[in-house]
Amino acid sequence: MTDVAQQIQRLAAEIHDHDRRYYVEASPTISDREYDALLEQLRRLEADHPDLVASDSPTQRIGGEPLDAFRAVEHTQRMYSIDNSYEAEELTNWARRCYEAVDPQIVAIDSELKELEDRETGLKGKRDDAARQQREALNARRAELRAARDNRLDAAQREGYPIAGGYCAEPKVDGVAASLRYEAGRFVLGVTRGDGVRGDDITQNLRTLRSVPLALQGSASDIGVIEVRGEVYMPQPEFERVNRELVSAGDEPLVNPRNGTAGALKRLDPAITARNGLRLVVHGRGAIDPGVVESQSALLERCRAWGLPTNPLAERCATTHALLEYIERFEQKKQSLDYGVDGVVVKVDRFDLQERLGFTSRFPRWCLAYKYATEQAPTELLAIDWQMGKTGKLTPRAKMTPVFVAGTTVQHATLHNVGEMSRKDVRIGDTVLIEKAGEIIPQVVKVLDPDRPGRSDPVVPPRVCPWCDTPVVIEHDQRRLQEIEGWPRRVQREQELAAKQGREPEPPAEPPPVSILDESGRYCPNPACPAQLKERLWHFASRGQMDIDGLGEKVIEQLLQAGLVRSYGDLFRLHERRADLVKLERMGQKKVDNLLAGIEAAKGRGLARVLAALGIRHIGSTASTVLARQYGSLDALLAASVSELESFQTDGAESGIGPEIARSIFEYLHSERGVAILEDLRELGIVLSEEKPAVAARSGPLLGKTLVVTGTLAGYSRNEAHARIEAAGGKPGSSLSKATDYLVAGEKAGSKLAKAAQLGVPVLNEAQFEALLAGGEP
Ligand SMILES: NC(=O)c1ccc[n+]([C@@H]2O[C@H](COP(=O)([O-])OP(=O)(O)OC[C@H]3O[C@@H](n4cnc5c(N)ncnc54)[C@H](O)[C@@H]3O)[C@@H](O)[C@H]2O)c1
Ligand SMILES: [Zn+2]
Numbered sequence: 001m002t003d004v005a006q007q008i009q010r011l012a013a014e015i016h017d018h019d020r021r022y023y024v025e026a027s028p029t030i031s032d033r034e035y036d037a038l039l040e041q042l043r044r045l046e047a048d049h050p051d052l053v054a055s056d057s058p059t060q061r062i063g064g065e066p067l068d069a070f071r072a073v074e075h076t077q078r079m080y081s082i083d084n085s086y087e088a089e090e091l092t093n094w095a096r097r098c099y100e101a102v103d104p105q106i107v108a109i110d111s112e113l114k115e116l117e118d119r120e121t122g123l124k125g126k127r128d129d130a131a132r133q134q135r136e137a138l139n140a141r142r143a144e145l146r147a148a149r150d151n152r153l154d155a156a157q158r159e160g161y162p163i164a165g166g167y168c169a170e171p172k173v174d175g176v177a178a179s180l181r182y183e184a185g186r187f188v189l190g191v192t193r194g195d196g197v198r199g200d201d202i203t204q205n206l207r208t209l210r211s212v213p214l215a216l217q218g219s220a221s222d223i224g225v226i227e228v229r230g231e232v233y234m235p236q237p238e239f240e241r242v243n244r245e246l247v248s249a250g251d252e253p254l255v256n257p258r259n260g261t262a263g264a265l266k267r268l269d270p271a272i273t274a275r276n277g278l279r280l281v282v283h284g285r286g287a288i289d290p291g292v293v294e295s296q297s298a299l300l301e302r303c304r305a306w307g308l309p310t311n312p313l314a315e316r317c318a319t320t321h322a323l324l325e326y327i328e329r330f331e332q333k334k335q336s337l338d339y340g341v342d343g344v345v346v347k348v349d350r351f352d353l354q355e356r357l358g359f360t361s362r363f364p365r366w367c368l369a370y371k372y373a374t375e376q377a378p379t380e381l382l383a384i385d386w387q388m389g390k391t392g393k394l395t396p397r398a399k400m401t402p403v404f405v406a407g408t409t410v411q412h413a414t415l416h417n418v419g420e421m422s423r424k425d426v427r428i429g430d431t432v433l434i435e436k437a438g439e440i441i442p443q444v445v446k447v448l449d450p451d452r453p454g455r456s457d458p459v460v461p462p463r464v465c466p467w468c469d470t471p472v473v474i475e476h477d478q479r480r481l482q483e484i485e486g487w488p489r490r491v492q493r494e495q496e497l498a499a500k501q502g503r504e505p506e507p508p509a510e511p512p513p514v515s516i517l518d519e520s521g522r523y524c525p526n527p528a529c530p531a532q533l534k535e536r537l538w539h540f541a542s543r544g545q546m547d548i549d550g551l552g553e554k555v556i557e558q559l560l561q562a563g564l565v566r567s568y569g570d571l572f573r574l575h576e577r578r579a580d581l582v583k584l585e586r587m588g589q590k591k592v593d594n595l596l597a598g599i600e601a602a603k604g605r606g607l608a609r610v611l612a613a614l615g616i617r618h619i620g621s622t623a624s625t626v627l628a629r630q631y632g633s634l635d636a637l638l639a640a641s642v643s644e645l646e647s648f649q650t651d652g653a654e655s656g657i658g659p660e661i662a663r664s665i666f667e668y669l670h671s672e673r674g675v676a677i678l679e680d681l682r683e684l685g686i687v688l689s690e691e692k693p694a695v696a697a698r699s700g701p702l703l704g705k706t707l708v709v710t711g712t713l714a715g716y717s718r719n720e721a722h723a724r725i726e727a728a729g730g731k732p733g734s735s736l737s738k739a740t741d742y743l744v745a746g747e748k749a750g751s752k753l754a755k756a757a758q759l760g761v762p763v764l765n766e767a768q769f770e771a772l773l774a775g776g777e778p
Helices: 003-024 032-048 088-102 104-123 129-159 203-207 218-222 236-248 257-265 270-274 296-306 320-336 351-357 418-424 478-501 530-541 553-561 568-572 574-583 588-602 607-613 621-631 634-639 642-647 659-670 672-683 718-727 752-759 766-773
Strands: 072-074 167-173 176-183 186-192 198-200 225-233 279-288 315-317 341-348 367-371 376-388 394-405 408-414 431-435 443-447 473-476 519-523 706-710 731-733 742-745
Touching: 003 032, 088 104, 088 129, 088 320, 088 341, 088 351, 088 367, 104 129, 167 279, 167 296, 167 320, 167 367, 176 257, 176 279, 186 198, 186 203, 203 270, 218 296, 225 257, 236 257, 236 621, 257 270, 270 718, 279 296, 315 320, 320 341, 341 351, 376 530, 394 431, 408 431, 408 443, 418 443, 418 519, 473 478, 530 553, 530 568, 568 574, 568 672, 574 588, 607 621, 621 634, 621 659, 634 659, 642 659, 659 672, 706 718, 706 752, 718 731, 718 766, 742 752, 742 766
Parallel strands: 706 731, 706 742
Antiparallel strands: 072 198, 167 315, 167 341, 176 186, 176 225, 225 279, 341 367, 376 394, 376 431, 394 408, 431 443, 473 519
């Protein structure tokens, strides 16, 4: 194989790997700009060596793949990616190409030039006078046409390539593409982009989004097919809320809202998707009945009238000058939006012109994404320290010379885990590039001077816990482990297949053994580790959990140092150690009184808060609330089996407690340690039960009303509907009686409908229910 062929293959493999991380696993390891640079490099090589372009090259296809777990659906019209640019000049070059292809004068000139060329070919070999004369006339005409063409283009450039109908500029919302199909105005199918040809059927998940209308308004019901394309995204406040819950449940936080969206859409249980606060914005079309809309700007207008959400910041721009002005203006504005935007998408507005421009193998020619570069800054890496989490996880953190980036001064960046740190080969003294994209925590992008002489040795990760000297436990990337484990099976399968087909087997190469590069986590397994204890107590006492007034980080450290606290229970025994407490630095009588009162008050927070406070893996405030409501007391919870925990329904609907959560809570409750902790808390008089939903609000539009919910609602899970009823002052019931005020019926409502009719209980559909919640008439 030639060097170039090898280089192309290596690059393609590398890009393919990044695609998988980005689209399938939703955890990219390089920035978009670096990714785009790799792709550009490949494109250049391939352009010079067209014979080496493989049909599955990343330059020839769109990155995602449909997932096995969902039904794959073929798109009626392909879903494309969009070409990127980071420079104003690329944008004007793009506009020029569009202009040349659609401006009537240039098109006329080009077709005449083509005609001249054909005539010239016809004259080839003829040497007589007539032919010479014809040739001269032809050349003169060609020169004339070329001059006219240049003039026309020069003028167009000055005016900003004023294409007929102009351009449309819209924010490029950073989310996940989806196609939504409406037939006679009803939502019938939602599909991800997948590989552009086939995507995943995510209809059920999309139905849970409030911004996805299940039925369109106005003229839409008279139109056979309306297929729109849009972006599903997670607004910033939802992203922060979801991350707070994940962190408090001991799970890894989402890296950014886009990854969070991709993850939530891939959930098999729509109730979980519903909990992520996703939203939709429509920005394009798939198949739409002919004659319905003629341009991008008209489409957006019609969508609004049909009740489909579009971006109010979209604007028609007559020229590239206006486009660039929009881009500049928007760079300021995007900071204040409550959703992530990574650029501006510009499109030729008129659909007939779009059709004339057509597509390349990956992109529409009539569309371009202008991307804002993520703010990055170089700085020096001073040290790497290890942070302890409440589950015992040790996370490497870079300490750097402070640097100003994306609006704040940054001096720490996370390195995630030892694998990541080793793959980036980050060492002390390096100049590193850091960035803050949609993420809250700054990231180290890469080392800028990896070939510098006299570089320090790689940092050796701790083999024992830096706080308690217990040997650490190392975990490796699950996917790599499966790959290694499954290799013999793959070899065998190939041999069998080859034997059947009567050919030489071509067994897959043996995957390399796991190394430090595959490390995904390092843990201190010692439950009594003081560093973990501090993190756990800190979590236990915080707001969303036991909410103990006066027990902050500093006080916890003091208590641990003085040996006054070694467990959660010890907190509730502190009143016996009053004398010791007063002696602590900066404490004094009054502060001790406050602290002890805070601890006393926390005793009655109830089971849900206690479960959330214990830092059990995967158990955050949502899961603990569902569990406490369902079981009512610790004893009832203790009596439940794993299979019951994972399958119980709250009033006929999925509880949202999947197998992972069920196993985690079960194991904790029945572990020696869990039992000891909970028994201790029980003896100390901590309330380990939960009042059933009687904690109704004392005001609201539903005050004093009882509502029963049945069937599947599009906008909420059963639990959420109940929570909304309570928040509005009402009482959610489970069985119908004469005392029931309303029956809220979703899809597949079943026998309760007949019973309601019998009892004379009014039935509400979802829209009427929402109207009632909002304080109006149903
Ligand atoms: N960092 C990595 O490892 C990595 C890996 C793969 C891809 N990527 C990034 O993803 C890009 C490719 O992803 P892509 O194919 O999804 O392209 P893209 O995200 O750059 O743009 C295309 C998408 O933009 C969306 N979009 C948002 N607002 C829109 C609007 N108003 N109008 C039209 N479309 C709009 C559409 O859903 C469309 O599918 C790469 O260029 C790279 O930047 C990064
Ligand atoms: Zn330890």
